[in-house]
Amino acid sequence: MIEWNRDAASIIQLLQMVIFFILLLVKRNKLGKGISYFIIASGILIFADMLIFAIRISTYRFNSVPIYTIGTSLVVFLMFFLYFHDVLELKKSKKLNLILTGVFLICYALFVVFSENFFTKFSLKFYIIEVLLLLGNIYLVLYETFNSNKILNIKSYYPFWICIGLMSIYLGVIPLMIIRNTAMEMMNINIFFIILFIVNILGYSILITGIFFARNINLKK
Template sequence: MSLFGLIKYLELLAALVAVLYYRKYATSHLRHFVYLLWGVAVVEFTMAEVKHLYEGVVVQNNFVYNLLTSVQYVYFFFVYYYTLKTQRYKKIVAGFLVAFPVAVTINFLWMQRLTLTAPFHSYTFTLGAILLMVTIGLFFAEILNTEKVLYFKRYLMFWISIGLFLFYTGIIPFMVGVNFMPLLLSSDMLSIIFFTLNLVMYSCFITGFALANTYTD
């Protein structure tokens, strides 16, 4: 099994741990996070099964991932919007919530398009990653000025933010490179990097679920 194939087990493990510790964040802004994790895991296992059933046939699945990653970005923008308390920061994230779906719509309709044979939407993936990193930066700036910085190890949102930040910091250079060097997507190095970044991100999520107390907002 390839490293890409192992990623779905990391996703499944994170989803299972999220269920195990659900009571800790059931009343917080992260209460729907478990559904996102399970959605990602189900999609990954379904796509893997489809490839297995149609072995030897090229299965185009970019359509699914183009939709899934766009939904993920919008979800996280909503979570951070409701988590942030600073009105100036909330307005910035609200702007992202408007601008990103508009950019996705333009990309789906006129640029990389949303069709069964369309390429991976690297343009809006990269844009979403940059906007999310800015959003996470605002989150870190805010908690540094609150009492939450004193118990950040028990703050679930902190661990999720660390995981997301490390993942997208590592992936953005390669997504930018894909626009100029498409063959990069099939390289063994990219497989190693994707697996490592996913391992780091989901390890952060799992650590957060285990260490966090019931106060998560």
Template sequence: MFEFLRSYIIYLALLSGSIGLISMHKLPGKKAKFLVILIWFSALIEFVGYYFTYWTGLLNYYVYNFYMFVSFSAYILLLRSLLLKINYRLTAVYFLILFMLSFFLNIMYFKEDPNRSFTYSFAIGVVLVLILSCLYLVEIFNSDKILNFKRSVFFWYILGILVFHVPFTPFMLAINWFLIKQDDSVFSLVLFILNILAHSCYIIGFLWSEKKYNY
């Protein structure tokens, strides 16, 4: 019934990506512009993922596992660049190594049939990003930035990441651990709603942020 919704996710990415381009004048540094690149990259992945089976005859897990590896690595590096304390930044480096290790172990575990979702690597990535995001928020709330944190595009982007990934993780694990039959209609509906929430955060960040808080 709701299977068609998944094909509309790319339009959400195109919308937030376009608003990001329009808001480029408020994104002064490479770090801020990197957010727009990540959104457009997600739009490209949605496009390729949608047609991958048609083009190759293979399931599109290859595409989304690659996207997971790139996106979570990018999230961790972004959070590392935002953190101020040396020990927090070192923690981010360790987390990046841990995530990459989990991903390659997943590849080894499924080497006979790699065309499947790397659920465990996804879950590990979410936990690591969640921890680093909490450290980032702690630094904000313990500094003068607390007065204007809503004016930072980084705050809204990280909020968008969490709004999507934190609820989606138990949904994926439930399918994997409890062998719940995946209903494509329910899966597409959940995916679409979470993408609406995430891209809404990105759009708010681009529209509400101010240049002086986006360095």
């Protein structure tokens, strides 16, 4: 019964991701610059999650870390950084984005070389690093947004919704990951997956909601 509930939650989450992906494709012309990168990232996430779910229900023991480490930690986050580079308008912000992207790639390479179990065991240290770098990009976008005329149309500015949605999804699970990795006895595995499910549902709900308000605005400071 417990396993069935987890599978049901995974199916609900996958359906929400598919709906989100379809809306991205249909409304892409209203979502602003660089949206192709975000669409690619979302497509890879759906493919990876579907693959992991399909293998998990057919195989009793399965390590999904390699799929996550390559598909999400590297490719998806790189697409996020490229997306933000297109969204940013100030030269200084774009340069900082490139620096953050370079740091991200260097850190990934260092973990690949020096961490023996990087592809077999979830790396909380690297996850925190990549999320912090992602937050750096989000800060740049929000800084430009709140210091330009875009603030007057913020509800219609989809990059703002993406920033809030990504913060909800990726920043929201860091406390869970820390508790699970440092004090596993304090957290029941079912509670962990329930909270993880809620965080993801909330994040994707924000991303979906933003699509219905979005207009392709290109206002300068």
